[in-house]
Amino acid sequence: MSEQLKVKTMQEFMAEGKQPEILFWVGSAGSYDDRAKKISRAFVKLLNKANVDFAVLGTEESSTGDVAKRAGNEFLFQMQAMMNIELLNGYEIKRIVTCDPHSFNTLKNEYPGLGGNYDVVHHTQYLKELIDKGRLTITGDGYKGKRITFHDPCYLGRANSVFDAPREVLSKTNAELVEMKRHKKTALCCGAGGAQMFKEPEKGDMDINVMRTKDALETKPNIIATGCPYCNTMMTDGIKAHEKEDSVTVMDVAELLADSQGL
Amino acid sequence: MxxxxxxxxxxxxxxxxxxxxxxxxxxxxxxKLGKDVDVSDNKSQRWKNMAKIALGQTKMVVxxxxxxxxxxxxxxxxxxxxxxxxxxxxxxxxxxxxxxxxxxxxxxxxxxxxxxxxxxxxxxxxxxxxxxxxxxxxxxxxxxxxxxxxxxxxxxxxxxxxxxxxxxxxxxxxxxxxxxxxxxxxxxxxxxxxxxxxxxxxxxxxxxxxxxxxxxxxxxxxxxxxxxxxxxxxxxxxLLAFPNTYYGKIKPQGQFNNLASVTKEVKLMMDPDADPFAAPAEEDAAEPEKFGASDVMDFNWVQLLNAYTCTECGRCTSECPANQTGKKLSPRKIMMDTRDRLEEVGKIMDANKGEFVPDGKQLLGDYISHEELWACTTCNACVQACPVSIDPLSIIMEMRRYLVMEQSAAPTELNNMMSNIENNGAPWPYNQMDRLNWVNE
Missing domain, CATH: 1.20.950 (Fumarate Reductase Cytochrome B subunit)
Incomplete structure (x- = not known):
């Protein structure tokens, strides 16, 4: 439907006898979830614009096992991890980028103990790197005059201390960045982590995503930015709960950057 | 006189x-009823943490x-x-x-x-x-x-x-x-x-x-x-704030340990040369290790030290998203329950010449309910909030592991999610062959 993205699989690289600069780990959400697929596409548009020689695993990719692990199923996690590691090591993968902080955390921190050692970066870190190295030039007014507040995903921020990269990338859109009261190390969870995404919440007096969206709405933003497909879903639902879907949108950092460049 | x-x-x-x-x-x-755990690494970082967090009170003044x-x-x-x-x-x-x-x-x-x-x-x-x-x-x-x-x-x-x-x-x-x-x-x-x-x-x-x-x-x-x-x-x-900050977690908060007992089994399962009918080797003949934790002895000793160190300030609970939204989970209660059960086990040992005699009770169920454990988002806010490096999340995770791997007692929706991963490599029931469809949509 839209313009053609240039996406090559590892199999194709192998057939050509080449190695990509980096492997894009799309993740299950980025592959199947309708909203998250748009994030994958936006990120690839930026990679294409910067002429990054990247690969995906395509149909060979499988769940990192992160969500199984957080649910307590260490067996399933390690089965998934070892299958993935066999594949990644077979392809001699050195560097991985992903739009999902959960995949990022698991690949970066939990795979090494099982024999998978890679340089893993989150897509906001990689975008910052592309901009800093001059490979991705950002032009125009972008989101000038718009207020954007960034929601720190737990597994990117608190869990791995990546706070600045997403904010620096957002600042390239010329938007006015406003912080929520609880941000960075004290940011409130969106409610999806620890396998909560896949189950109904326990009995309580409020849903976590509604509380977190309230935090965000207090900054009177035009856009709530996230760097995680699950946070994106939770915040989008939260906006609906507050009946603000007409005035506030939830977008990924990559989408905002791509959009600001007319991609 | x-x-x-x-x-x-x-x-x-x-x-x-x-x-x-x-x-x-x-x-x-x-x-010491807790399992052994290797904390001999990163000595200089550990001393620094103790000096900063316990002696220097850096997390108190937050x-x-x-x-x-x-x-x-x-x-x-x-x-x-x-x-x-x-x-x-x-x-x-x-x-x-x-x-x-x-x-x-x-x-x-x-x-x-x-x-x-x-x-x-x-x-x-x-x-x-x-x-x-x-x-x-x-x-x-x-x-x-x-x-x-x-x-x-x-x-x-x-x-x-x-x-x-x-x-x-x-x-x-x-x-x-x-x-x-x-x-x-x-x-x-x-x-x-x-x-x-x-x-x-x-x-x-x-x-x-x-x-x-x-x-x-x-x-x-x-x-x-x-x-x-x-x-x-x-x-x-x-007293305990000092050793506790020394032995506290130094890995990224998001990094959970990989269970070694599981690794052994998974490797065996994935090894094409393994003989599925082989008699277990002599050293494996012992009773297989329990996966996860249902009582205090199943934790490692640092986790038990954590429990005794807790001073019930409740900063963890006040930062917990589940608790803030009215769920039963309170990370402080998790630590207090662990300590109280450990005390109870200690008293049973005192009364039986140092031997633990099962009393028909355990931490899981008698102190901590399934509902509390499943309310956790693993967001690490409790870990971040603790002024003395206690890790309530690790206790919650060990008990979830027991529920899932020993008892198959996960909520139904999570069981569905896990069978999806087993069948088609994603938490949703989509065909693995469709993984690249997003490129052309």
Whole structure:
């Protein structure tokens, strides 16, 4: 439907006898979830614009096992991890980028103990790197005059201390960045982590995503930015709960950057 | 006859410290019920963490009011201990103000002890008001009912009384010095207790000596009693905060351990050369290790140390997204339950010559419910909030592992999610062959 993205699989690289600069780990959400697929596409548009020689695993990719692990199923996690590691090591993968902080955390921190050692970066870190190295030039007014507040995903921020990269990338859109009261190390969870995404919440007096969206709405933003497909879903639902879907949108950092460049 | 006070003092000291040593032994035995864990790595980083977090109180001051007040009480506690040293030596040797030959240094020390004692009284009163008048949310959660509430107030009362005794003793001493009483040499400055002196006006020298001696004895006996109160109280944190911050997690918060027992099994499963009918090797013939935790002995000893270190401040619970939205989960309760169950196990061992006899109870179910465990988002807010590096999340995770791997007791939706991963490599029921469809949509 839209313009053609240039996406090559590892199999194709192998057939050509080449190695990509980096492997894009799309993740299950980025592959199947309708909203998250748009994030994958936006990120690839930026990679294409910067002429990054990247690969995906395509149909060979499988769940990192992160969500199984957080649910307590260490067996399933390690089965998934070892299958993935066999594949990644077979392809001699050195560097991985992903739009999902959960995949990022698991690949970066939990795979090494099982024999998978890679340089893993989150897509906001990689975008910052592309901009800093001059490979991705950002032009125009972008989101000038718009207020954007960034929601720190737990597994990117608190869990791995990546706070600045997403904010620096957002600042390239010329938007006015406003912080929520609880941000960075004290940011409130969106409610999806620890396998909560896949189950109904326990009995309580409020849903976590509604509380977190309230935090965000207090900054009177035009856009709530996230760097995680699950946070994106939770915040989008939260906006609906507050009946603000007409005035506030939830977008990924990559989408905002791509959009600001007319991609 | 003249040595009787010295002897009584020595006996009190020996009994007080002896009982304390006995409790420390019990504490150490209970903590060692936990599994072994290798924490010999990153020594310099660990020392740094202890210096910064425990000694330097860096995480306390994240909340400025409570943090500042706590620093006062903490500094007061440590510095006034120099005075306690003098008191102990005076008690044993029958001397009075043994360190007074230090002259102006001594005067400065006594003066600053008095100022600190006064600040401690102020802080303790503020703490009491926060707990009992303002009733700050985190102090009135359900798990704080009963003993935890009494314990919190008791500590404040004891500290208050000890400081008052200290100042009363100094006031009487000061008055006796001015009257030129025998033994009461002129030493020390009394910037705070001089204001108590008018209350003692008109008392005879012998009455003043009685006041001074009574305050002196009650103060030191009170300190010995307080030392022995620690084991039964959340106040144990004043000692355990140090080892706990040393052994605290140094990996990224998001990194959960990979269960080694599972790795062994998975490797065997994935090894094409493995003989599925082979008899287990000699060393594997033992009962297979339990996956996850259902009782305190299933945790590692650092997790049990965590439980004893918790001082029930509730910062974890106040930051927990599940708790804030009215769910049953409270990370503080998880730690308190773990400690209370560990104490219970310890008592059973005491009653059975050091052997644990199963009592038909366990941490999971009898203390911590499934509902609490499944409410966790693993967001690490509790871990981040703890001022002494306790990791409630690791306890929750171990118990989830037990529920899923030993009991298949996950919520139905999670079981569906997990079978999806098993069948098609994604938490949703989509065909793996469709993984790249997003490119052309």
């Amino acid at each position: 003249e040595y009787i006070p010295n002897i009584i003092f020595a006996i009190a000291l020996i009994v007080g410290i002896g009982f304390f040593a006995r409790n420390v032994k019990k504490l150490s035995r209970n903590i 909340r400025p009011i409570a943090g500042l007040m706590h620093v006062i009480v903490y500094v007061g506690f440590i510095i006034i201990n120099i005075e306690v040293l003098e008191i102990i030596l005076d008690g044993l040797l029958g001397t009075h103000r043994l360190f007074s030959p230090l002259g102006s240094v001594y005067n400065f020390l006594i003066g600053s002890f008095e100022v600190l004692a006064f600040l401690v009284i102020v802080a303790v009163v503020v703490f009491w008001i926060r707990r009992n008048v303002i009733r700050i949310q985190r102090f009135i959660k359900p798990e704080m009912k009963g003993w935890p509430k009494t314990d919190g107030n008791m500590i404040l009362y004891i500290e208050f009384v000890l400081m008052i005794l200290f100042l009363t003793m100094n006031a009487a001493d000061f008055q006796l010095q001015q009257l030129g009483a025998e033994h009461y040499l002129r030493a020390g400055t009394f910037p705070i207790s001089q204001f108590i002196v008018p209350l003692l006006d008109g008392l005879s020298e012998s009455s003043l000596i009685l006041v001074e001696r009574t305050a002196w004895w009650l103060h030191i006996l009170g300190i010995l009693a307080f030392l022995n109160y620690l084991y039964y109280s959340k106040h144990l944190h004043i």
